[in-house]
Amino acid sequence: MAIPDQAKFERHEHDVLIIGAGGAGLRAAIEASAGGLSVGLVCKSLLGKAHTVMAEGGVAAALGYVEPKDNWKVHFRDTMKGGRYLNQWRMAQLHAMEAPDRVKELEEWGALFDRTADGRILQRNFGGHKYPRLAHVGDRTGLEMIRTLQQHGIHCGIHVYMECTVTRLLTGGDRVRGAFGYWRDSGRFVVFHAKAIVVATGGVGRCFRINSNSWECTGDGQALAYFAGAELMDMEFMQFHPTGMVWPPSVRGTLITEGVRGEGGTLRNSEGKRIMFGYIPELYANETATTEAEADQWLRESTSGIASKARRTPDLLPRDIVARAIHSEVKAGRGSPHGGVFLDIHSRRSAEDIKRKLPAMYHQFKELGDVDITRAPMEVGPTAHYTMGGIRVDPETQESRIRGLFAAGECAAGMHGANRLGGNSLSDLLVFGRIAGLHASRYAKAHGVPPLDEDEIGVAAREALAPFERVEGPNPFLLHEDLKDKMQTFVGIIRSEEDLRKGLEHIARLAEATARVKVDGNRQYNASWHQAIDMRNMIVVSDAMARAALARKESRGGHAREDFPDMDKGHFSKVNIVVRRASAGMEIEEVVHADPPPEIQNVLDEA
């Protein structure tokens, strides 16, 4: 395939270019366009299909409608504790303070959250949140949010580029100048010229065999930023959601909302025993119920607006704790027939309640799992769900270390520390999507358009076409299957030095194979070509994840080491691990974690 004439590439110019059109990208685009700038929004899929639609349980915001005692300080404390205090405190603070306004703003744009008896936004309990805090719409909150942002956004004058994938950021070696990509349908190249770019491309779940993510979650933004010279941080922290489907194989990993436990669902082993009472860590011992009676009293009272004196049910401990508990039960031989444990809502709520509160779960199990969850328990097990790590950004502006390059949402790091609380991702993307859009537009207003480097565009085009040029080479789909298996086995929910070293060997082998990959056919809607390009990105994030995991010799949040099972109170409690590209390849550095100032430390020490 001849290299096309680069002067003929389709070109577009914008003040701000947003890459990624999930919640964070859409919110950033809305904010940037509010400043009267020209905004381009690039979606890998059709608009409104991004992984945000899969978010189920709710958006966390201390509105205080169900529990008036709730406020940003409590939310901030819960978030920092859930993240085992490795969060960038300023991001967690901004998030807790701004989330309520961001949720109210969605109502202004047409969102319809479930209501309290007095007509305000209803909030539900979720893991690690002290009070009922999650605004929700049944179990389809993400859909409501993305549709609201989409329906508002299309009237804001944003230029939307659908089914368009960016393969390189264009920086000329110093600052953001634009991006290079291809159209999915035709395979033709497109060059974006922009003053500022916001990367909001989501997660990395497709690196794992068992995952809850859609095909798009291949670490694109992290890899684009990495190649452009930005840093990645906290990559060792991968959230395995405790409750994915385990049977049948077709849907292994598909998400079951934490809302099931928020509505009273409980985890049991093959002996019928509620498992979580055996896994309450010291950090949460004071606030967690130790008997079934106390847990059930709390559930009953906290959902009826009664200030409960009972402590929280251990079924709603943070996700990392619950996921590892399930893993341990299965390993001890007390699992369900297909290698999970049982999640029981049928004996806890009426069939009518289940269908009303969890309609998507009911439907999903009935259609895909042959289980009626109003009559029988679900089989559940951990599934790779969310990366706390990502592009290292300035907490105030979301700007990376590359001038003009911003990041928001799951692909950015810092907000969640070592573990994210459920519900904090939907609020994260609203809060930081807005902040990134705002600061990107300020940056664009203050700076001219730097010229594009035509050589850089030529390199990007040749890189993209290389898989067509080769006479022979590995099949990209099979390489992806291989990577998913190796990441699951060696960089999965429980890690060890031995496994991580093996994992790194496999990643190196797959990196080499990916560089030789061959694709057939033409460029029109060619999935194998897209897979070849996505593989490059997945290799980068997998490599970063494994290296950071090897460096962190402790267990904390979404990073558990068999050989270092305890949370370190010394060195590793004070550092974040940063990954960057150097001349000799990927290099890592432990950077000292920023301590909060005294007035913020006081907020953490209260209660």
Place this chain on the structure above:
Amino acid sequence: MTMTKTVTLRVFRGDSQGGQLEPYEVETYPGMVVLDAIHDIQAKQEPTLAVRWNCKAGRCGSCSAEVNGKPRLMCMTRISHFREGEPIDVTPMKSFPVVKDLVTDVSFNFEMAKKIPPFKPRPRDPDGTWRMQQKDIDRIQEFRKCIECFLCQDVCHVVRDHKKESFAGPRFLIHLATLDMHPLDTLDRRELVKDRFKIGYCNITKCCSEVCPEQIHITDNGIIPLKERVADDYFDPIRWLLAKASGQDGKKTKVRLPLSTDAAVETSAATRAEKAG
């Protein structure tokens, strides 16, 4: 050890110029859905086979196609749903131009969405909230379950035959119904619903409701009430506002009117008078 079973799918291969059904044999496994089979073909037999998908959990509405002529989400169509030996023919949605294989050009829908005037809420209540009762939003929450798979657009024969005349189609009539029944919205879109989006073209065959994977009662709960409101309330702005404030069709429930209604009536009446004048 269970015996491996195989199944044969016939998949449309082609583009806007035409194409044909090609048979592929696939090994099945428990729970397998049509989309799994398509992916298997893609990985092992035909790497260039084009298919659009995202979540594989029935949430995003990307993998719409026709299976044995019926509009379906491929990710929610179990292989075990078909009798042994029964052919499984997978073809692209008929109402939209084929891009390649199973992928169609659905841009018509995104263009239509832009033409609908957006939500415009009344001012907030004095305490900064908007009070709404759950029962008043139940119905539109049903509509907002829509995952924009466009299967309703695909099956709608008005879209198939008349789409160039800009019939909005079931998906966007449902969106218009959502806005019209939204307790907070203040914009009167009835003229547009009638004249621009041609609700009159719908002759209520309910094909759309039958194929909706979210089981939204598109016709009964959405289009028919919207038709009634466009017809009955066309010259009666006060009745329209009463209906709006109740969040229902105005005939079933009456709730306390929000404080701002008087102002809204005046504004609406003024707008209407302006338009009439």
